[in-house]
Amino acid sequence: MALRLLAQRSLARAAPSHRLFSTGAVVASSHGLNRLKEHYHNIVAEDLMVLTYDHTKVSPPTLKNADLEALLNNAISEKVEEPVVVAPKVEEVRKRKGGKPLKPIQPLKNGSNIPTLDKITVHAMVKDAIHQKNHILSAFMALQSITATKPEVIFAKTSVANWKLREGMPIGVKVTLRGKEMYQFLDKLVEIVLPRLKEWHGLPMTSGDGNGNIGIGFPPSALALFPEIEGSFDMYPKMTGFDVVFNTTANTNAEGRLLLSGFNVPFKGAKTQTKK
Amino acid sequence: MIARTLPRMLGKGAHLSRSFATSIQARAPLVSSNYRIASGIVLSRTPQITRDSTPFEKAYFDYSEKLERQSAIPLPADFYFKKGSLAERRWKEDEAARMKAMADPKLSLSEAVKETQVKQEDADVTTQMNKFETGSRLSEADKKNDIKSLNRALQRTLYLIVKKPRDQHAWQFPQGAVEEGEYLHDAAERELEEECGKNMDVWFVGRQPVGHYAYKFPEDHVAKYPGATGAKVFFMKAHVFAGQCNPDNKEVVDFAWVTKDELPNYVSPEYFNAVKDMLSDL
Incomplete structure (x- = not known):
């Protein structure tokens, strides 16, 4: 009896008239949409599919409706199979030049594994924190301001006697951005910070860790270019340099660079190199 | 040949x-x-x-924005704003608009702030000098x-x-x-x-x-x-x-x-x- 009452009440609450939003006429706007995310899904993803397509590495088609004509033709043209002499299979051992560790086999190309941005890691190591722990606070507040996310403090994993670093000391701060925050940070970086960097012509064409993840290191002066820091610059006693790592689902560096250039991250081409 | x-x-x-x-x-x-x-x-x-968002997308965004605010750490205002500065006064006005929007399920957080910012800009002489108007989402070619x-x-x-x-x-x-x-x-x-x-x-x-x-x-x-x-x-x-x-x-x-x-x-x-x-x- 009580269960039924509960169900009645909760269902009544779920009735459309009780919802908080109305689907009536509102002013047309892109309110609530993320500019870069929309750009990726509408333009970049399709272009990446075409640009990175490889006819030799294609998944079998997953058509909803089978190609009846081809199936029929296949059935009609079925021939008597001749006995084929099969060579003994030699177990293939994959090797990489120079005895380097093997890389995972690339998945076959299809619409579901188009390279996409997985996460952005913003990370700063504060060397001064060895001598005085509170130096880390400045970097902490700065990263929190520019990413709108609470950073985590990184503690030293090992002791390094030369640096007077002992295990367990707070030595850096790190933020991992995903989804909405990630795209907002990327937008800010590409539109405001990168164009104002001095003596920087773009990422080198060799950038990437071999698996499609790309990192940029920024000098302390770059931190002041973020609009959040610019306004309250005096509040930060120390500016720190920081690294931004773009983690992509791409499998090769070339694909990772293609993806980032789709987000308007500049790359130093051959042309700018010859100009020097 | x-x-x-x-x-x-x-x-x-x-x-x-x-x-x-x-x-x-x-x-x-x-x-x-x-x-x-x-x-x-x-x-x-x-x-x-960017395309028009659907009414559902708008409502979902407004709802999740309020949900996030409820669980967010409060802003250390004394770190970011000097006492008695113009920036602090503006932030307080924005904050009042946000509090009002939180209480009313029909109001959107970001749109409430936008409204107060427009008011602030109208009151300020310097921002009025280089004020820009957002263009229409329909162009001349669309009308013709x-x-x-x-x-x-x-x-x-x-x-x-x-x-x-x-x-x-x-x-x-x-x-x-x-x-x-x-x-x-x-x-x-x-x-x-x-x-x-x-x-x-x-x-x-x-x-x-x-x-x-x-x-x-x-x-x-x-x-x-x-x-x-x-x-x-x-x-x-x-x-x-x-x-x-x-x-x-x-x-x-x-x-x-x-x-x-x-x-x-x-x-x-x-x-x-x-x-x-x-x-x-x-």
Whole structure:
């Protein structure tokens, strides 16, 4: 009896008239949409599919409706199979030049594994924190301001006697951005910070860790270019340099660079190199 | 004879042959298993502004924004703003608007702040000097329904279709026969320039076709030009950045920039069915 009452009440609450939003006429706007995310899904993803397509590495088609004509033709043209002499299979051992560790086999190309941005890691190591722990606070507040996310403090994993670093000391701060925050940070970086960097012509064409993840290191002066820091610059006693790592689902560096250039991250081409 | 063998000798760099003899005849079109091979161009103008969000998307955004605020750490205001400064006063006004919006489920957090910011800007003399107004999401071309303008349907992808001087199947994507010894992407670039003029800044996305369409020639056409019974069109994807189509008035007499939804009004159902999966939904 009580269960039924509960169900009645909760269902009544779920009735459309009780919802908080109305689907009536509102002013047309892109309110609530993320500019870069929309750009990726509408333009970049399709272009990446075409640009990175490889006819030799294609998944079998997953058509909803089978190609009846081809199936029929296949059935009609079925021939008597001749006995084929099969060579003994030699177990293939994959090797990489120079005895380097093997890389995972690339998945076959299809619409579901188009390279996409997985996460952005913003990370700063504060060397001064060895001598005085509170130096880390400045970097902490700065990263929190520019990413709108609470950073985590990184503690030293090992002791390094030369640096007077002992295990367990707070030595850096790190933020991992995903989804909405990630795209907002990327937008800010590409539109405001990168164009104002001095003596920087773009990422080198060799950038990437071999698996499609790309990192940029920024000098302390770059931190002041973020609009959040610019306004309250005096509040930060120390500016720190920081690294931004773009983690992509791409499998090769070339694909990772293609993806980032789709987000308007500049790359130093051959042309700018010859100009020097 | 020379005209036939020279491109073959030169092989892949077939367009080089023109520098050897300008009076060289047009090369034979490429025919493969009774089909003439053609190269088509899907030339698109990408969306210029972010699309309108649906009422549900708006409501979801407003709701999740309020949910996030409830669990967010409070802003250390004394760190960011000096006491008694203009910035602090403005932030306090924004904060009051946010508190009001939190209490009322019909109000949006970010829109409430936008409203107070507009008020602040109106009150401030310096910001009024360089105040900018956001443009309309509908352009002049939308109001006039000018299908030749690249400034129409700013939220949608526009595709270039051209009109050939004939009664049936007049409208289609720009296309032309691939010559022997020519690459598909070379043929696409050449055809686009021949049919639509040089006045366009175009980027071809890769060198691989994005789709194909095979059709049979009408019988009188086969009788007139024997050798092929139909054509296979391979479509290359391209984006336009600037410029405008300038039809040559021989092969092409008219052009239009249309969205995917408008395309069936111009082309035959078979043609639309063959090309629809290459086109972006937006």
